[in-house]
Amino acid sequence: MKDTHLAERVDTMTQLKISARHVNVHYGETHAVKDVSVDIDANSVTAFIGPSGCGKSTFLRCLNRMNDTIDTCRVSGGIRIDDEDIHDRKVDPVQLRAKVGMVFQKPNPFPKSIHDNVAYGPKIHGLARTRAETSGIVEDALRKAALWDEVKDRLDAPGTGLSGGQQQRLCIARAIATAPDVLLMDEPCSALDPVATAQIEELIDDLRQSYCVVIVTHSMQQAARISRKTAFFHLGSLVEFGETDRIFTSPEDPRTENYITGRIG
Amino acid sequence: MTARSHSLLVQDARTRRRNAAEARFRVYGLGAISVAALALVVLLSSVVSSGIGAFRQTYITLEISLPEAKLDKSGTRDPEVMAKVTTFGYAPLLQDALLRTMEQSGITTSLSAADVGKIISKEAAATLRDHVLANPDLIGGSVTLDVLAEGRIDGYFKGRVTLESAALDANTSPEALRIAQGLADAGVIETRLNRRFLTAPDASDQRPEAAGLGVAILGSLYMMLVVLVLALPIGVATSIYLEEFAPRNRLSDLVEVNISNLAAVPSIVFGILGLAIFINFAGLRQSSPLVGGLVLTLMTLPTIIISSRAALKSVPPLIRDAALAVGASRMQAVFHHVLPLAAPGILTGTIIGLAQALGETAPLLLIGMVAFVRDYPAAYTDEAGLFAEAATALPVQVFNWTQRADPGFVERASGAIITLLVFLLAMNAAAILLRRRFERRW
Ligand SMILES: Nc1ncnc2c1ncn2[C@@H]1O[C@H](COP(=O)(O)OP(=O)(O)OP(=O)(O)O)[C@@H](O)[C@H]1O
Ligand SMILES: [Mg+2]
Numbered sequence: 001m002k003d004t005h006l007a008e009r010v011d012t013m014t015q016l017k018i019s020a021r022h023v024n025v026h027y028g029e030t031h032a033v034k035d036v037s038v039d040i041d042a043n044s045v046t047a048f049i050g051p052s053g054c055g056k057s058t059f060l061r062c063l064n065r066m067n068d069t070i071d072t073c074r075v076s077g078g079i080r081i082d083d084e085d086i087h088d089r090k091v092d093p094v095q096l097r098a099k100v101g102m103v104f105q106k107p108n109p110f111p112k113s114i115h116d117n118v119a120y121g122p123k124i125h126g127l128a129r130t131r132a133e134t135s136g137i138v139e140d141a142l143r144k145a146a147l148w149d150e151v152k153d154r155l156d157a158p159g160t161g162l163s164g165g166q167q168q169r170l171c172i173a174r175a176i177a178t179a180p181d182v183l184l185m186d187e188p189c190s191a192l193d194p195v196a197t198a199q200i201e202e203l204i205d206d207l208r209q210s211y212c213v214v215i216v217t218h219s220m221q222q223a224a225r226i227s228r229k230t231a232f233f234h235l236g237s238l239v240e241f242g243e244t245d246r247i248f249t250s251p252e253d254p255r256t257e258n259y260i261t262g263r264i265g
Numbered sequence: 266m267t268a269r270s271h272s273l274l275v276q277d278a279r280t281r282r283r284n285a286a287e288a289r290f291r292v293y294g295l296g297a298i299s300v301a302a303l304a305l306v307v308l309l310s311s312v313v314s315s316g317i318g319a320f321r322q323t324y325i326t327l328e329i330s331l332p333e334a335k336l337d338k339s340g341t342r343d344p345e346v347m348a349k350v351t352t353f354g355y356a357p358l359l360q361d362a363l364l365r366t367m368e369q370s371g372i373t374t375s376l377s378a379a380d381v382g383k384i385i386s387k388e389a390a391a392t393l394r395d396h397v398l399a400n401p402d403l404i405g406g407s408v409t410l411d412v413l414a415e416g417r418i419d420g421y422f423k424g425r426v427t428l429e430s431a432a433l434d435a436n437t438s439p440e441a442l443r444i445a446q447g448l449a450d451a452g453v454i455e456t457r458l459n460r461r462f463l464t465a466p467d468a469s470d471q472r473p474e475a476a477g478l479g480v481a482i483l484g485s486l487y488m489m490l491v492v493l494v495l496a497l498p499i500g501v502a503t504s505i506y507l508e509e510f511a512p513r514n515r516l517s518d519l520v521e522v523n524i525s526n527l528a529a530v531p532s533i534v535f536g537i538l539g540l541a542i543f544i545n546f547a548g549l550r551q552s553s554p555l556v557g558g559l560v561l562t563l564m565t566l567p568t569i570i571i572s573s574r575a576a577l578k579s580v581p582p583l584i585r586d587a588a589l590a591v592g593a594s595r596m597q598a599v600f601h602h603v604l605p606l607a608a609p610g611i612l613t614g615t616i617i618g619l620a621q622a623l624g625e626t627a628p629l630l631l632i633g634m635v636a637f638v639r640d641y642p643a644a645y646t647d648e649a650g651l652f653a654e655a656a657t658a659l660p661v662q663v664f665n666w667t668q669r670a671d672p673g674f675v676e677r678a679s680g681a682i683i684t685l686l687v688f689l690l691a692m693n694a695a696a697i698l699l700r701r702r703f704e705r706r707w
Contacts, residue, residue, distance in 0.1 A: 066586065066589065069585070069586065069589060071513050094589075094592055094593070094594045095592070097590055097591070097592040098591075098592030101590070101591070102590040104583070104586065104587070104590070106583060108581075108583035108584065108586065109587070110584065110588070111584070111606060120588075120591060120593075120601070121591035121592060124591075124592065124593055124597055124601075125592060171587070174587075174591060175590070175591065178591055178592060
């Protein structure tokens with residue numbers, strides 16, 4: 001398997017952004033991610049699919065070291081972003097997370113105004129010096145997240161007062177406002193209607209030009225629509241990883257085929 | 266499955282049983298609340314009915330002549346010489362003034378002049394003396410003063426003392442009450458609002474009519490200041506550290522268990538600790554609000570820490586994750602997002618802790634705050650030792666007064682309880698208001 005995707009990389013001549021080697025994650029006794037090795041390209045969208053509880057979110061959280069905040073969680077193996085070991089003792093996770101943004105599975109806006117939700121990241125990273133700059137960033141992020149038209153008249157209203165789908169888009173806006181290199185999205189569209197989903201997919205497509213996007217999704221169609229490569233996880237292991245087209249048309253592993261055709265899940 | 270009714274319009278037996286259980290539970294709840302409310306009403310009404318009198322006081326308006334021959338023989342108006350005349354020199358002047366007033370009002374009596382003089386409080390001579398020493402020009406003329414009536418007379422006008430009870434009382438007589446009634450009819454004796462109750466210091470055993478809460482309120486206020494200034498920052502900082510930063514291990518578990526244990530330690534133990542550390546070891550002054558405040562701080566800290574930790578814990582972890590994921594440091598996540606959300610809870614805990622401290626008696630007894638404080642702390646006027654002078658506290662004053670023999674102090678003690686309750690209510694109201702303000706910021 002390794003050989004095939006190495007070959008693909010040479011083929012497409014894309015740049016390597018993230019490389020994970022033999023990553024294992026334990027929650028106390030639970031072995032949630034088992035020996036996962038994967039290479040993720042820059043300027044492309046990579047999708048993680050797999051049945052519920054198979055460790056997609058857990059693996060995603062390894063990439064910006066959010067698992068550090070869970071006491072029982074132990075991560076081993078090597079993860080390199082731009083060829084730098086993110087577990088190096090010199091790496092400050094705070095800096096890492098500014099570079100690797102994240103949208104969570106459950107929408108989690110701050111209990112502050114819509115404006116402050118988006119402006120918070122730029123503010124603490126010193127991305128905006130003046131008020132005008134800040135509102136420029138806020139508007140831009142909200143537009144990209146397809147939320148601007150709905151909230152432009154009530155930027156001072158609490159972010160928690162939005163609908164579930166709007167909250168999720170607010171979280172996306174918040175994540176892109178800090179201008180990360182890598183954007184990790186954990187089922188960003190699970191609470192969205194088809195229109196908003198289409199808008200987010202459009203956004204992801206735009207982001208692909210300059211960012212590396214990793215998206216977890218339960219929608220096969222979505223993975224097929226937006227991702228260049230797809231990784232299929234099952235029971236904590238990475239079963240198959242490759243070009244999305246190939247995964248969906250001629251999967252090598254029977255488990256992948258079963259999942260795609262709806263026989264396990 | 267078979268028992269389930271097929272029509273929604275007919276309740277099956279199971280639903281009926283469930284509804285009956287629910288109805289029963291509601292009745293139990295209502296019953297419990299009614300009992301509690303009744304107890305509260307009884308408690309409050311008994312305290313208020315016996316204590317409200319303390320906020321009114323009976324005064325006698327007398328025109329007192331101040332002969333130079335008695336008060337300043339040398340005629341020099343030298344304060345030092347004048348101060349040699351004690352209250353015993355002033356008492357007869359009051360007695361004369363009263364007898365004269367009775368004569369003018371046409372009241373005659375079989376009582377001796379000395380017994381008539383007992384209608385006036387022993388405190389009055391001191392009041393008059395202070396007044397004359399402050400205004401030496403009055404000597405040789407006369408002055409009109411409202412002086413305190415003696416406790417039994419005061420009690421008579423508040424319905425506490427009757428002619429029958431006076432007959433059995435060595436300290437007064439029905440005849441004295443009759444005179445007082447006559448003076449009241451003549452407008453010389455009047456019962457009115459008692460501001461002194463909240464400002465005057467304590468008075469000795471024989472003069473409940475003069476006793477006030479001034480020093481106790483001041484002492485309590487200073488102690489609350491000490492507690493607030495020390496316990497709030499220390500408690501909040503501790504809970505933030507324990508909840509957000511400390512690694513979870515044996516040591517932090519041990520600290521946690523011990524804090525919970527401390528919260529359950531009887532308050533008197535903190536008094537013993539305070540006596541040993543602050544007074545015997547550190548050499549701070551006994552009975553001072555500083556030591557009292559320190560002891561109460563120790564006692565309040567666990568309460569504040571536990572409630573603050575609970576408040577921090579109740580902030581959804583999602584919020585922390587959200588902050589960390591946009592690249593906030595742990596400290597930024599805590600101070601920008603978690604703490605504002607936990608603030609209402611922390612505040613409530615702090616005010617509950619303060620209220621507890623305000624009402625605490627036992628540990629203060631041990632560090633000597635039960636002392637009889639006749640005068641305002643000198644420091645009240647001289648800022649140097651603001652917190653280091655002897656004072657008492659409200660609950661200790663209640664304790665103190667309930668120990669005294671004179672029935673006039675029962676009224677005073679209840680009055681002090683009312684004052685204490687008002688303070689507590691004010692604090693709780695402040696807590697609610699502050700919480701509202703914080704919550705409005707979501
Ligand atoms: N904080 C945690 N503590 C302990 N176990 C956890 C924790 N988070 C996840 N797990 C366990 O790790 C495994 C993988 O969970 P994960 O959330 O990564 O699944 P997932 O693939 O994202 O599933 P879903 O599609 O339902 O979101 C599960 O068995 C889960 O029970
Ligand atoms: Mg998940």
